[in-house]
Amino acid sequence: MADKLEVLPGPGLVARFGDVAVWAGPQCSSALQAHLVSEAQKQGPYAGDQLASSFIAVLQRGDPEPQAPFAIVGPGANGLALFLHGPVQAWDSGRWLAPQPVPGWMATSIGRPWPLIILPYGAAPPPQSQQGNPFDLVSGAVPGSGFVLLRPPTPPAQASGGPQAIGSSLSPPGGAQPGPGAGGPMPFGGQPGYGAQPAGIGTGPGGIGTGPGGIGAGQAGGTAPGPGGPEPMPGSAGPGQSIRAAAPVANAGAVGGGAAEPGIAGTAGGSAPGGGAIDLRSAFAALQPPLPVASKPVASSPAAAFTPERPEVQGVRCELGHFNHPRVTTCMRCGRPVPPGSPPVSGPRPAAGVLLADDGSIWALGRPCIIGAEPTSAAEVQAGAAQPIAMRSAENHAMAPVHAEVQAKGWSAYLVDRGADGGTFFQGHGTQGWAQLGRNEQRELTDGSHISCGGRVLTYLSAWPA
């Protein structure tokens, strides 16, 4: 086993046995975690492929734990086999991979895995590897919120572009391998940063070609871009290298402010931002339609121009047809009167109000909000049906990954406990003391009422008169 596996601290489980590594998120059942650890101990030249196939066979009969994030990495016939399930993501040194849609599952082979990063979906990339990082897993199972698979440093004289024995390490078969003497666990220290490569590395089958200079083009001991960070660009690190293949080259053709920016230049030998960064010079996005222009309501769908996707509620219309809460006398959109005795009509529900967090952030309640330390792990957020409010717990408090929810029903907003151990608390406007919600209990929020999760406080402000 030659590669270095850095375990990232946090909830979950990381296991490694020989050439196979797995990560299981905290949402996995104990049985699934045990199964993954057991499966990871199965070795073979194509152990990664075989494990993926066995899981796919199970999933084709039905997914018993669709929200359980886990990842399996092991040698395969076409490189390094990678199997992702649930809300998990992997950085393969060129892109983030995740099941689509999330959650779901995916199986693929990657040819250029260093660094290979496994993280919960939506989690921030870890900082660059540090020398002497103590979280190097050689064999066994330990707690961890993910892992980073690093290529061990290879003396340039030993580097070879030739094929290697399949299954000799977590490296892809045929890819560059460490030379003699580097086959065992690497000693701590002397580890280059993510992506740092010595010169003269060969290419693995199916991988993205690398010429002289190698991936990251870093000098030994230097640092290369962190996960998600700017990549060495064409022309800087040798022929044949194309790392951000999905992005257009540089900003050729850019106009105006972009035009002053030169083409993306070489990065050889440089150090990149710590903590992760993205290169915006070659940013591209799928073509999106222009934002709509505001228009007057039409009789058939008074507020459809603004809130087409929201559930319908009963309300009243102002003189111009704007849809309002049944209690208002003045339109909240145009300020014109709502005729007394207006008959109730159906319309899409506007936002219920805003949440003001104790850090000054303001959240419109256009959709349900999931509050927690990792709200992106909630299925509703992944499905786009809710917005995440990520908050860190206050000192001496605990914030669950998915702690509480604020949702609208009719014209009212409700606080819902999501079963967090730390408890969800409610304090009505003008009242003293906090009331703890029972597990999964919900409580209607009134204007000015407070929510407390993990020692943090949010205030609800209604968009409508009491």
Next chain:
Amino acid sequence: MASQVADYEITSSVLEDRTVPCLRARRPQRLGGGDAPVTIWVLGPLARTSWAAARARLEPVAAVRDEHLPAWLEAGVAEWAQRPVVWVSAATAVAGNLASPPPGLDMPARLRAIASAARGAHALHEHGQAHEAICPQSVALVANGSSSAADEGPVSAVLSPPSLANGQAPLAQVGYPPLGYIDPQLLRGEGGRWSDIWALGATVHQAVTGSVPFPGLDELPVVQALSRLLSVPAPTLGDMPDPVSAVVSECLAVDPADRPSTASEVAERLDAAASKW
């Protein structure tokens, strides 16, 4: 002030702003492009778990290339004031912004600067993006190309980083944008092109009258200020001279349908107002 953001060496602060620091830095050698200074905006603080959302917000914005937007370089997460923040760098050399304009910047120049920002907003709108943080801070005055350009006075303007809001992040974070520049419709979850147009009107209102359209809003506690915005949708406009009063009052119309249709239209009317000032 920290001396470094990621591996950018900070050389000076363009604007000592407690909410969105705007910094001048040396261009890291790894980026190539010579030694022209770059600008860094520190957005945040942001929980690290929100980085994916910030990235999803920033990349489509950076993909919109327009002369009225900065020439974006990179974005990332770094420690700033002992908190994780999102930072954005741009090759555009910013000399200041309308929150504290240079003394020599007369009103026509200010209106033209806001018109430039409006054109930047229009470019975003045409690509399906709303800025959602237009305010005097985000009207970035651009120097004339060299590191000493700040002394030469600003010559143009661009619209600086957007709010990280896109449904995956808060509407406002610790005062960016200040509450007085947030369209009440945006607070109701009904933002869009018209909310940026509202904010452009509020920015002009501030430039001309010295205050936001809701008098006294800045002095209120945040909870009360928000309640007021939610319950009193109609702004109170200050006295403004003819060239701008019409466009400002239209931009700040309670009903989005009564506002100018596009930010480009606002820009044209501001340029016209500047020429008549």
